[in-house]
Amino acid sequence: MKPVALLLLLSLAPPALLAQDPRLVGRLDSATARVVTAVIDSSRELGLPTEPLVQKALEGASKSATGDRIIAAVRILALNLGTARTALGRESSEQELVAGVAALRAGATPGAIRGLRQARASRGVAVPLAVLADLVALGVQVDAAYQSVLDLARTEADDAAFARLKQQYAGQRQP
């Protein structure tokens, strides 16, 4: 974004847009809230979704994490969202980016995420990516989980098919 356009945007933006999220007030100490707000503002300027960042900070506050740990978690999540957006494309929805972060954290590479997007170009990838992350959480090796999801994506399967794939693995896992 050009500096003039950014300046214009900031001058037109309502004060609330630039202010600290009210949900952070009272939940974080002032120093932590200031840094978290800066990360959120930077992410917003980059076009990344900010709600996951707010929720990550609130999760840390709720779990009595230290300010440093909360800041680190929010920064890492912002970076993960940026990586997911690069892999999935600028038009990706917030749900897709959140699921993309889950897949990255499960061990999928950005290239694998991009491959899933290409295999399912005509449909969203939020559910396939979430299922990929869930399969890894259920104990499936990331490569095997990715291949299962990718194979299904190539068949133009709908979201229900991915949900059934997860249920199959979950059923195998239960005694």
Add this chain to the structure above:
Amino acid sequence: MHAADDPTEKFAQSIGRELRSPVELSPDLDDRIMKEVRRRARRSRMRPLFLWGGLAAAALMAIAVGMTTRSARLTVPPMERVAFGLEAPAATRVTLVGDFNNWDPDATPLVRSEHGRWETVVPLEPGRYQFTFVVDGSRWVRDPRLPAAVGEDFGEPTSVITIIPVSRL
């Protein structure tokens, strides 16, 4: 003292002469007065015009904002009613915290049902959410039926739930 020498009397006579002298009015006085009357009348008629114009503009803006809000509301995905539950017979209080309630331990208390099961239903938009249960205000317990969050940031057990619209199932 003679009246003609009295200063007060002289002042009164001068005022009398001034008042008795004929007043010469400008011949175009009537025209100027009527022009001013008509000008003021036009201004007073235009004030309501501006007022109604402003009100109309405000109404149009309100309608436009309303339509924007309405169209935004129409694009919001449908909410799904999601049931959460935990077996905790010994617990005296169980609450739910997660990405959907700002991780507020007081926002979503569960209700105790039969056999020590605690339950609640939360309307959620389709998406992926992290959550956990807080038992008796201090113990964090994740849902054993659902996948654990990968890469847990804060060291407490957390579950993940993916909500797929019923229409897609």
